Amino acid sequence: MKSSLGTKRDLAYALKQMAQRVGEQSPSVRGSDWRLATVTAVGTGTVTADGLVCRRMEAYTMPLVGDLVVISQSSSGNWRAEGRIDSGNGTGWQSYTPAWTATSTNPSIGNGSLEGRYTRLPNRTAVATVRLAIGSSTNIGSGTYVFGLPFATANDIVEYSGTARLSASATYIGQVTVGPNSSSMNVTFPTAATPASASNMTNTLPVTLTSGNILRFTLTFQHG
Missing domain, CATH: 2.40.50 (OB fold (Dihydrolipoamide Acetyltransferase, E2P))
Structure with a gap:
């Protein structure tokens, strides 16, 4: 049999272990x-x-x-x-599927592809990038195009703009813009060189979209 001294030693050790566990869990x-x-x-x-x-x-x-x-x-x-x-x-970077709508008839992607990626940085800063590839069964819709952000911009007075590039029968360089408290972007392209002017992208501006055309754009903005 264990001696009285040994029993007390075991009990003291058990109490010490219990106190340690309680202390570890108690802020x-x-x-x-x-x-x-x-x-x-x-x-x-x-x-x-x-x-x-x-x-x-x-x-x-x-x-x-x-x-x-x-x-x-x-x-x-x-x-x-x-x-x-x-x-x-x-x-870090996350995928999302941007909404793609038009003011008259909404387009549908068909066998093309529409992909978005975004990341969030410190100070409520976000970057979103979109790639639209037109396929043979893509319905390009009609009217002014609108593309969706993964989340809304901050509700303040400033607007944000980024770069856009359309690879079609030629290469067209434009901008992507979004206002405050908005989750919808417009892409603009030049309509004339002299005088310099630009309009929102449509199914026919800057060119009628066909299979193989690729639109890319990137925007940095402050999110809400």
């Missing part, structure tokens, strides 16, 4: 803490990361499931999400 004992976590759900002003509901800091905008974030805990046990390290499980 009031160990103090504040931070770590990396992956967002699994988005709430109003909160995100759930690794099973913990965390309040979002004001700078952490446009949260998405899959964001890799820094979360920290106060000594009272409250958790907060301080900000995104990277989006989409660390891939």
